[in-house]
Amino acid sequence: MATLRNYFLVTPAFRTTLRSAFIHPVSYHHQHPNLSNVIRLLSNRGSRSTREGRHSTTTVRCLFTGIVEEMGRVEELGPSPAGGFDMRISAQVVVDDVKLGDSIAVNGTCLTVTSFSLNDFTVGLAPETLRKTSLAELSSGSAVNLERAVLPSTRMGGHFVQGHVDGTGEIVAKEVEGDSLWVKVRTGPDLLKYVVPKGFIAVDGTSLTVVKVFDDEECFNFMLVAYTQQNVVIPLKKVGQKVNLEVDILGKYVERLVSVGGFRHLS
Numbered sequence: 001m002a003t004l005r006n007y008f009l010v011t012p013a014f015r016t017t018l019r020s021a022f023i024h025p026v027s028y029h030h031q032h033p034n035l036s037n038v039i040r041l042l043s044n045r046g047s048r049s050t051r052e053g054r055h056s057t058t059t060v061r062c063l064f065t066g067i068v069e070e071m072g073r074v075e076e077l078g079p080s081p082a083g084g085f086d087m088r089i090s091a092q093v094v095v096d097d098v099k100l101g102d103s104i105a106v107n108g109t110c111l112t113v114t115s116f117s118l119n120d121f122t123v124g125l126a127p128e129t130l131r132k133t134s135l136a137e138l139s140s141g142s143a144v145n146l147e148r149a150v151l152p153s154t155r156m157g158g159h160f161v162q163g164h165v166d167g168t169g170e171i172v173a174k175e176v177e178g179d180s181l182w183v184k185v186r187t188g189p190d191l192l193k194y195v196v197p198k199g200f201i202a203v204d205g206t207s208l209t210v211v212k213v214f215d216d217e218e219c220f221n222f223m224l225v226a227y228t229q230q231n232v233v234i235p236l237k238k239v240g241q242k243v244n245l246e247v248d249i250l251g252k253y254v255e256r257l258v259s260v261g262g263f264r265h266l267s
Contacts, residue, residue: 062103062105062110062149062150062163063150063160063162063163064110064158064162064205065147065156065157065158065159065160065161065207066147066159066161066202066206066207066208067157067207068145068146068147068205068206068231070091070093070094070231071143071144071231071232072090072091072094072106072146073090073142073143074087074139074141074142074143074144075089075090075140076140077138077139077140084124085124086123086124087106087122087124087125087135087138088121089122089123089144090120091121091146092119093146094148095118095119095121098113098116098121098148099113100113100114102148102149103148103149103163104121104123104146104147104148104149105146105148105149105205106123106144106146106205107133107144107145107233108145108161108163108165108202108203108205108206108245109133109135109163110149110162110163111123111124111129112124129165132165132166132168133168133244134168134241134242134244135244137241137242143233143236144233145233147205149163157207158200158207159200159207160249160250161205161207161246162249163205163246164246165245165246166191166245166247167187167190167245168243168245169186169187169191169242169243169245170185170186170240170242171183171184171238171239171240171242172184172185172186173239174239177223179226180225181223181229181235182221182222182223183203183221183222183224183234184214185203185219185220185221185222185243185245186218187219187220187245188218191245192213192215192218194247194248194251194252196210196213196251197210197211197212197213198210201222201246202245203222203234203244204244206228206232206234208222208224
């Protein structure tokens with residue numbers, strides 16, 4: 001089966017989201033009504049489009065929670081008539097209120113819906129997306145985690161996930177304990193420095209709690225309970241396969257503040 005590995009397109013510019021508007025979305029909206037348009041832009045929920053297959057070049061800013069809504073299936077992937085590269089995914093939940101230009105996280109990667117029908121949707125892929133993520137390993141029939149961008153009224157069940165994958169990790173071990181599954185992932189030191197025990201990390205778009213960090217092995221592990229195992233793609237992957245990783249954005253903000261002496265201005 002053909003995969004995405006050898007296809008590289010024009011890289012889109014991804015920008016940092018305005019996270020603070022979603023910390024307490026309802027109260028924030030009432031206290032700062034002038035930001036309502038910004039919130040609507042970030043959540044990307046405007047008037048509903050007709051359910052016809054069309055194409056859009058809308059640039060979307062988005063935010064997710066890492067709570068996977070459903071597992072979809074890759075039905076088709078290949079070059080698009082416009083010269084890009086498309087991936088069509090069958091789904092039920094996330095297409096219920098989908099519109100052109102909506103953001104859907106596919107294995108934790110924020111992608112833009114370019115067309116859709118009642119039972120599937122299509123997204124475009126760019127070269128930076130293929131270089132940074134594990135989506136290059138997908139093929140027809142692959143299962144993928146799916147989550148829609150949050151609404152201002154969404155409950156924050158996981159943590160702040162931008163859908164901007166920082167890099168990939170490799171599954172190096174899987175071990176069953178009772179009805180739970182231990183998973184150990186190896187990644188580079190550039191990402192591992194942001195990973196802390198009991199901290200958040202998004203693995204293939206799933207919000208998870210790190211159990212332990214193994215600095216000497218450049219690894220970390222986490223545990224999946226029975227319910228999670230049945231509703232995300234991680235247990236379906238084998239040792240040696242890649243997973244998308246997005247570290248907690250709060251660690252990057254702290255690093256940036258320290259590097260520029262920003263904490264001095266907060267005292």
